[in-house]
Amino acid sequence: xxxxxxxxxxxxxxxxxxxxxxxxxxxxxxxxxxxxxxxxxxxxxxxxxxxxxxxxxxxxxxxxxxxxxxxxxxxxxxxxxxxxxxxxxxxxxxxxxxxxxxxxxxxxxxxxxxxxxxxxxxxxxxxxxxxxxxxxxxxxxxxxxxxxxxxxxxxxxxxxxxxxxxxxxxxxxxxxxxxxxxxxxxxxxxxxxxxxxxxxxxxxxxxxxxxxxxxxxxxxxxxxxxxxxxxxxxxxxxxxxxxxxxxxxxxxxxxxxxxxxxxxxxxxxxxxxxxxxxxxxxxxxxxxxxxxxxxxxxxxxxxxxxxxxxxxxxxxxxxxxxxxxxxxxxxxxxxxxxxxxxxxxxxxxxxxxxxxxxxxxxxxxxxxxxxxxxxxxxxx
Amino acid sequence: xxxxxxxxxxxxxxxxxxxxxxxxxxxxxxxxxxxxxxxxxxxxxxxxxxxxxxxxxxxxxxxxxxxxxxxxxxxxxxxxxxxxxxxxxxxxxxxxxxxxxxxxxxxxxxxxxxxxxxxxxxxxxxxxxxxxxxxxxxxxxxxxxxxxxxxxxxxxxxxxxxxxxxxxxxxxxxxxxxxxxxxxxxxxxxxxxxxxxxxxxxxxxxxxxxxxxxxxxxxxxxxxxxxxxxxxxxxxxxxxxxxxxxxxxxxxxxxxxxxxxxxxxxxxxxxxx
Numbered sequence: 001x002x003x004x005x006x007x008x009x010x011x012x013x014x015x016x017x018x019x020x021x022x023x024x025x026x027x028x029x030x031x032x033x034x035x036x037x038x039x040x041x042x043x044x045x046x047x048x049x050x051x052x053x054x055x056x057x058x059x060x061x062x063x064x065x066x067x068x069x070x071x072x073x074x075x076x077x078x079x080x081x082x083x084x085x086x087x088x089x090x091x092x093x094x095x096x097x098x099x100x101x102x103x104x105x106x107x108x109x110x111x112x113x114x115x116x117x118x119x120x121x122x123x124x125x126x127x128x129x130x131x132x133x134x135x136x137x138x139x140x141x142x143x144x145x146x147x148x149x150x151x152x153x154x155x156x157x158x159x160x161x162x163x164x165x166x167x168x169x170x171x172x173x174x175x176x177x178x179x180x181x182x183x184x185x186x187x188x189x190x191x192x193x194x195x196x197x198x199x200x201x202x203x204x205x206x207x208x209x210x211x212x213x214x215x216x217x218x219x220x221x222x223x224x225x226x227x228x229x230x231x232x233x234x235x236x237x238x239x240x241x242x243x244x245x246x247x248x249x250x251x252x253x254x255x256x257x258x259x260x261x262x263x264x265x266x267x268x269x270x271x272x273x274x275x276x277x278x279x280x281x282x283x284x285x286x287x288x289x290x291x292x293x294x295x296x297x298x299x300x301x302x303x304x305x306x307x308x309x310x311x312x313x314x315x316x317x318x319x320x321x322x323x324x325x326x327x328x329x330x331x332x333x334x335x336x337x338x339x340x341x342x343x344x345x346x347x348x349x350x351x352x353x354x355x356x357x358x359x360x361x362x363x364x365x366x367x368x369x370x371x372x373x374x375x376x377x378x379x380x
Numbered sequence: 381x382x383x384x385x386x387x388x389x390x391x392x393x394x395x396x397x398x399x400x401x402x403x404x405x406x407x408x409x410x411x412x413x414x415x416x417x418x419x420x421x422x423x424x425x426x427x428x429x430x431x432x433x434x435x436x437x438x439x440x441x442x443x444x445x446x447x448x449x450x451x452x453x454x455x456x457x458x459x460x461x462x463x464x465x466x467x468x469x470x471x472x473x474x475x476x477x478x479x480x481x482x483x484x485x486x487x488x489x490x491x492x493x494x495x496x497x498x499x500x501x502x503x504x505x506x507x508x509x510x511x512x513x514x515x516x517x518x519x520x521x522x523x524x525x526x527x528x529x530x531x532x533x534x535x536x537x538x539x540x541x542x543x544x545x546x547x548x549x550x551x552x553x554x555x556x557x558x559x560x561x562x563x564x565x566x567x568x569x570x571x572x573x574x575x576x577x578x579x580x581x582x583x584x585x586x587x588x589x590x591x592x593x594x595x596x597x598x599x600x601x602x603x604x605x606x607x608x609x610x611x612x613x614x615x616x617x618x619x620x621x622x623x624x625x626x627x628x629x630x631x632x633x634x635x636x637x638x639x640x641x642x643x644x645x646x647x648x649x650x651x652x653x
Contacts, residue, residue: 056489
């Protein structure tokens with residue numbers, strides 16, 4: 001039975017959820033506003049025999065997590081924008097070696113050192129394209145305390161299922177907000193365990209086997225078979241290759257393992273949408289504000305619903321298209337705590353069908369329900 | 381124990397796309413490493429070999445262990461994750477002078493400080509070879525490279541002093557000219573509990589020698605022979621006599637708490653909490 005009701009910050013919930021999801025390795029570096037995740041891990045992981053290490057820098061933290069993942073453990077690191085910029089090198093390495101690992105970004109103002117103690121949603125495109133080269137991205141944008149916990153569990157599950165790094169994009173508000181939450185008993189959680197490849201007699205492990213569907217089987221070091229990993233383009237055995245067909249096939253499979261399975265990854269909340277005339281598209285803490293704004297606007301006689309993505313990458317193309325194509329709505333307002341990032345994705349899917357208005361705010365304060373109500377009344 | 385070794389046993393049979401120039405020191409170093417592993421009777425399944433980027437970085441692809449060819453300068457950081465998650469396994473890092481003392485300097489010194497049980501083999505050929513011969517933090521003064529066309533005016537790292545200063549608990553240096561001694565040092569490094577650093581002074585006639593009047597492998601090896609001095613002899617030499625020389629031998633062999641050991645003792649003490 002669970003007896004874990006209490007007041008937790010979002011950062012604490014991420015750390016506790018990670019352990020409940022089976023995370024047994026954490027490597028990190030102190031950074032505001034995500035440090036509490038590392039602090040909780042330093043306290044809790046040794047109790048369950050998991051490994052914790054405070055590394056010399058962000059680059060090393062990402063590397064250590066990847067190294068550990070290949071010994072067969074679930075691994076995580078957490079940071080904020082400046083740290084994610086540094087980790088970018090190894091996020092690419094995790095993509096090309098197809099390493100399951102969870103990366104938390106508690107977003108703050110940027111660019112550079114920006115505003116360390118204030119929220120923003122300025123890193124959503126960084127999550128998509130922060131590391132160089134074509135690569136798949138899975139990124140989750142929890143919008144409240146419950147989701148900081150449950151979506152962290154889902155992040156680990158997606159990492160295992162698709163053998164790829166998964167981002168959790170919180171922000172300073174979600175990370176530091178205190179909420180009364182009752183945590184479930186970990187045994188009640190739907191957790192995807194690591195399935196480690198075991199060769200049948202004489203079978204050679206191929207870490208990038210193309211014959212087993214889009215996601216090759218995950219192996220581990222020290223299991224009685226040996227294999228190679230590299231950041232270079234490689235063949236099915238993981239050996240470097242310059243063979244053009246192999247490079248193309250592996251690269252395409254790596255992208256498609258997320259693209260082809262978008263329906264299993266995409267998750268949205270549709271709030272007050274049934275009879276709505278207008279749609280507010282918002283995510284994360286802005287998504288929570290949008291829901292409150294929708295209630296206020298309805299009291300004022302405006303039928304407003306909210307499309308709140310909980311997975312931001314892959315982008316909910318199909319689901320948003322269905323909403324737009326239904327012909328039920330007169331316009332969309334995109335609200336985000338940056339100067340315009342996800343709005344271009346909404347415009348891409350919209351293809352000019354509905355008028356799109358924006359509420360873009362980047363001043364170190366969160367997007368409030370009042371901001372959204374006022375802006376909505378201004379534009380629609 | 382120094383008898384016959386089937387090197388093919390340690391080499392991958394299904395990947396042999398050798399990137400090294402004929403005459404490169406990397407092969408001799410690899411042979412010394414295989415001898416050390418063989419003589420210690422370490423199972424290939426119980427060892428991970430992690431490498432960075434550059435000529436030395438390619439070692440991991442050719443050898444039949446659990447291998448990871450990582451990013452430039454960062455193999456020690458990956459290896460730290462592997463070792464902490466699998467503390468009872470051997471974890472070896474191969475890196476070059478650019479890899480370990482320039483871009484990866486931070487990871488190198490912190491592994492030494494932590495005294496985490498890694499064996500770090502730094503192959504020092506005094507140049508960035510793979511990228512075509514730019515100067516590295518160990519290129520000697522006056523040497524011409526692609527980025528010091530008028531001769532090197534920059535200062536050097538002494539890898540041994542760097543490792544000692546940072547806290548490594550086994551530190552040795554030998555050149556490719558002395559493979560038997562090198563094997564002995566690698567063996568001791570593998571057996572040592574704590575962070576071990578073995579610097580190997582190696583030769584690159586293509587991207588260093590060629591531009592400095594040493595066109596053949598032999599010419600570079602002769603130069604290495606001239607400027608390396610065993611520790612026993614160095615002790616009797618004056619400061620002037622030692623100028624420009626590289627001292628070889630074992631410099632540190634001490635016991636200090638090892639990182640993963642300390643960590644898992646902590647876990648043990650918290651059991652049941």
